Amino acid sequence: MAEAAEFQETFRGTTPPAAFHRIRVILPLLAVLLVLLGATELTTAPTARADGTGSRTVAISIDSLTPVAPTQSDKITISGTVTNKGRSTVSAGHIGLRVGGLLSTRSEIDDIGDRTPFSSGGDGPELNGHTQKIGKLQPGISREFTLTVPAKDLNLDRDGVYPLGVSFSGQTSDQQYERVLGIRRTLLPWQPSGAEGKKTKVTFLWPLISNTHLTARTESDQQQTPIFPNDDLAAELAPGGRLQQLVALGKDLHVTWVIDPDLLATVEAMTKSYQVAGPSGKNVPGRGQAVAKQWLSQLQTAVDGKEVVALPFGDPDIASLAHRGGDLGHLQSATELAAMTVDTILQVKPRTDFAWPIDGAIDRSVVDVGTSAGAHNIITRSDSLREPDGSPYAPTAARQIGGGNTAIVADAR
Incomplete structure (x- = not known):
């Protein structure tokens, strides 16, 4: 030509x-690299709401995630802060982790930050055996959390980017049953051990x-x-x-x-x-x-x-x-x-x-x-x-x- x-x-x-x-x-x-998108998402604090309701009752901030791109043998540590934005005291609260399905397009990655309400289908079930009790959380009060989980327990399959959600579950005085009161998502790039490729x-x-x-x-x-x-x-x-x-x-x-x-x-x-x-x-x-x-x-x-x-x-x-x-x-x-x-x-x-x-x-x-x-x-x-x-x-x-x-x-x- x-x-x-x-x-x-x-x-x-x-x-x-x-x-x-x-x-x-x-x-x-x-x-x-998609891994950089994960680092960007981590620094974004949730928008404060004067009167949170539903799965926006508790605001979650993810402050750190290490390692950013784990392998099968790594342990993942995620830490941050939860804040009660509702009018009622939250009781029996705990922090859990959820892994959604593999993200295959750039648009799906972009949408992770916009899908604010909790979705049981999109966010996946809570990971068994890896939670942290928070207990009571009065309105306006914040608590820090740190969770550590072996990467193998996430049961990730193919290499790629997965949505990793930190959810807060508990109950309030007006609705005394456990439900998801807050969720915050970030991106988890995944490459199984032994995989090789040319670095970007x-x-x-x-x-x-x-x-x-x-x-x-x-x-x-x-x-x-x-x-x-x-x-x-x-x-x-x-x-x-x-x-x-x-x-x-x-x-x-x-x-x-x-x-x-x-x-x-x-x-x-x-x-x-x-x-x-x-x-x-x-x-x-x-x-x-x-x-x-x-x-x-x-x-x-x-x-x-x-x-x-x-x-x-x-x-x-x-x-x-x-x-x-x-x-x-x-x-x-x-x-x-x-x-x-x-x-x-x-x-x-x-x-x-x-x-x-x-x-x-x-x-x-x-x-x-x-x-x-x-x-x-x-x-x-x-x-x-x-x-x-x-x-x-x-x-x-x-x-x-x-x-x-x-x-x-x-x-x-």
């Missing part, structure tokens, strides 16, 4: 928005990007002291700020750093004397020198030995350039300046062969502009492409899209 024809058939024809807001969320690349690889792009803060305005002194429109960036760099937290978290993770060199140049300028435009037109001294120096030092340590991608200087919106027109020569200059800036400030040689359109949305014109400055890898998302042969899943993140270019496809959801 000719590359041009293949390229044309690959795209859905979506048009990315011509937006200018450049702060992106982190996009995980490649297929994501996951890459995370870790973006250090901000709005533009450094302008062309300077004082008329010999040093041409820069004038910032505000000192908002200092708050992002300070302890607890967004950019400070990104560096603090990213330094201990295996991530690919994606950096707008304009941010580096701006922070580097803040390490020296700078002015901030005042409300009455009178400039005042900037106060971010200390946090700027600290942040750059921490970033240099964090990226040491890691892969670094430099976006074109100023992270230009290539979708707007593609659809609204513009001087593409400036994009080439911005790419060349990007490599020099990162190398000078961070002492690392970055890759400049990646383009990241706004929100990862692409069409043919966006790809043409993105690759015009030397990028051969386009960071995009799955809803901008058609999967081969109409496949309902993404077989791999790296997709050839013609012209020697590769789409690095993130899961749109």
Whole structure:
């Protein structure tokens, strides 16, 4: 098949928005293991109800599940908290475990978190011999629980993902018989011992990007002291700020750093004397020198030995350039300046062969502009492409899209 024809058939024809807001969320690349879905579900606390009834009377929070993906020889430990959201005291309460049927589709996995009321058919029977007594639970009172069960006692069959439910059973003064008063589900990936397979690889792009803060305005002194429109960036760099937290978290993770060199140049300028435009037109001294120096030092340590991608200087919106027109020569200059800036400030040689359109949305014109400055890898998302042969899943993140270019496809959801 000719590359041009293949390229044309690959795209859905979506048009990315011509937006200018450049702060992106982190996009995980490649297929994501179902086991990660279990970890996500664990952190979600139930919505508080002022007056719970039925199987919503007792709210259950699952705080931890270990191991996340057990084998036949493992013991599973699950812990959390139960809280009485009803108006009556619950008596003879106990915690139990329930295992539902194998989940075979992504939609079924998504629905687990939405099926709030207890369903005897969907949630399965309570596992015999593995319960924890709670006793009386007054309205508004919480109790912690921990259950440990050998994985073999769950009687799981084929490998895959199963719904694991923690249920609370008891009785109330108005209905003095035992019934399920609360349930919380999570996902249990299961792979029998001895099973072998190729592990899914996951890459995370870790973006250090901000709005533009450094302008062309300077004082008329010999040093041409820069004038910032505000000192908002200092708050992002300070302890607890967004950019400070990104560096603090990213330094201990295996991530690919994606950096707008304009941010580096701006922070580097803040390490020296700078002015901030005042409300009455009178400039005042900037106060971010200390946090700027600290942040750059921490970033240099964090990226040491890691892969670094430099976006074109100023992270230009290539979708707007593609659809609204513009001087593409400036994009080439911005790419060349990007490599020099990162190398000078961070002492690392970055890759400049990646383009990241706004929100990862692409069409043919966006790809043409993105690759015009030397990028051969386009960071995009799955809803901008058609999967081969109409496949309902993404077989791999790296997709050839013609012209020697590769789409690095993130899961749109």
